[in-house]
Amino acid sequence: MIYQGVAIAERLEGGRKGCEIEVGLSDVVCTVDSEKIRFSILDVEISMGGASDRLIYFKHPRFPDFIFYTSDKKILKDENLHYHDHAKKNVKQVNKKRVFNWTIVAGIVGFFGLIVLCLFMFRSQMIRAVANQVPPQWERQVGDKLFEQVTSGHNLIKDSMLINELTKTMQPLVKAVDDSSFHFKFFIVQDATLNAFALPGGNIVIHSGLIAKSTSWEELMGVLGHEISHVTERHHIRGIVSNLGIFVVLSAVIGDATAVFGTLAQAGGDLSSLMYSRDYEREADEKGWDYLLKANIDPRGMISFFKKLQKEYPEDKELGEITAVLSTHPATKERIDNLNEKTKELKGLKFTTISNSFDTFKQRLKTDLDKE
Numbered sequence: 001m002i003y004q005g006v007a008i009a010e011r012l013e014g015g016r017k018g019c020e021i022e023v024g025l026s027d028v029v030c031t032v033d034s035e036k037i038r039f040s041i042l043d044v045e046i047s048m049g050g051a052s053d054r055l056i057y058f059k060h061p062r063f064p065d066f067i068f069y070t071s072d073k074k075i076l077k078d079e080n081l082h083y084h085d086h087a088k089k090n091v092k093q094v095n096k097k098r099v100f101n102w103t104i105v106a107g108i109v110g111f112f113g114l115i116v117l118c119l120f121m122f123r124s125q126m127i128r129a130v131a132n133q134v135p136p137q138w139e140r141q142v143g144d145k146l147f148e149q150v151t152s153g154h155n156l157i158k159d160s161m162l163i164n165e166l167t168k169t170m171q172p173l174v175k176a177v178d179d180s181s182f183h184f185k186f187f188i189v190q191d192a193t194l195n196a197f198a199l200p201g202g203n204i205v206i207h208s209g210l211i212a213k214s215t216s217w218e219e220l221m222g223v224l225g226h227e228i229s230h231v232t233e234r235h236h237i238r239g240i241v242s243n244l245g246i247f248v249v250l251s252a253v254i255g256d257a258t259a260v261f262g263t264l265a266q267a268g269g270d271l272s273s274l275m276y277s278r279d280y281e282r283e284a285d286e287k288g289w290d291y292l293l294k295a296n297i298d299p300r301g302m303i304s305f306f307k308k309l310q311k312e313y314p315e316d317k318e319l320g321e322i323t324a325v326l327s328t329h330p331a332t333k334e335r336i337d338n339l340n341e342k343t344k345e346l347k348g349l350k351f352t353t354i355s356n357s358f359d360t361f362k363q364r365l366k367t368d369l370d371k372e
């Protein structure tokens with residue numbers, strides 16, 4: 001079999017020339033310009049070289065000025081090279097080196113692959129770590145700014161007795177959070193749609209329509225447990241950070257948070273930054289459920305309210321009015337199923353009976369709205 005190669009010798013024009021290599025029974029022959037150079041197979045030296053060790057070189061002690069090589073790896077399998085111990089040993093060494101080289105390449109590729117894999121596996125932990133670097137007062141400032149944007153031109157209920165009752169009734173939930181970084185404040189806005197939303201830092205806005213459709217404090221607290229969790233889980237900041245590239249996030253974890261803070265300052269006050277992913281919705285459901293349990297409030301109110309929400313706003317229908325963009329994601333079947341599954345944990349638990357009448361509260365709100 002003939003292998004294409006290159007001969008290197010000073011006497012050749014330009015120092016090198018294409019050649020044909022043939023492995024015979026007794027020698028390796030290089031034909032260049034119809035001249036045949038024969039390296040005895042008994043003492044030919046075979047080695048690897050060139051860029052990334054891709055070439056197989058043939059040298060011979062008797063021809064110190066003449067070398068030839070080929071990139072055709074098939075030559076290593078040429079059976080004539082395997083008849084003689086010397087050549088066989090050479091080929092074996094070359095093959096060993098090739099395996100070694102490949103091991104290194106595979107090792108390097110594997111190492112970097114692993115790093116990238118780790119980056120993706122720990123992505124959410126990194127995002128959380130970056131979010132935790134953001135001072136709570138920054139969140140409150142952004143939350144206040146968003147509050148003004150969202151409520152401007154809309155009627156906020158100013159009945160302090162009503163708001164006080166709402167705030168007081170929600171205290172067990174707030175206590176369950178047990179974190180002074182957040183300042184929870186509850187507001188009611190006149191809007192007939194079934195919605196409530198939380199702003200970073202702790203302002204929680206409830207539509208009057210949501211209260212009108214609720215039939216118990218437990219239902220309202222179910223929704224608010226969910227909203228409070230968006231705040232405590234810092235979904236607003238995490239949402240913005242997660243839209244950044246993984247390497248920006250990594251560099252912020254390692255120390256240089258400039259890019260992240262720049263983006264936060266830019267995107268933080270944008271209403272669309274309050275749109276949460278399905279994962280965050282699920283997380284808020286679960287965390288909210290835990291807060292309700294901790295507060296000794298029957299969490300099944302969350303499920304019964306979500307069912308109402310699902311009926312009112314099927315998954316493909318957008319919420320209208322001021323908060324289309326802020327809408328709690330539709331109460332999907334998946335979310336309701338997920339919560340139903342959790343009711344199994346409730347066996348034998350006794351919950352607080354909330355003493356103030358929800359109907360009276362609702363009626364007072366209705367009277368306030370009628371006066372407007």
Ligand SMILES: [Zn+2]
Binds near residue numbers: 230276284328329
């Ligand atoms: Zn939500």
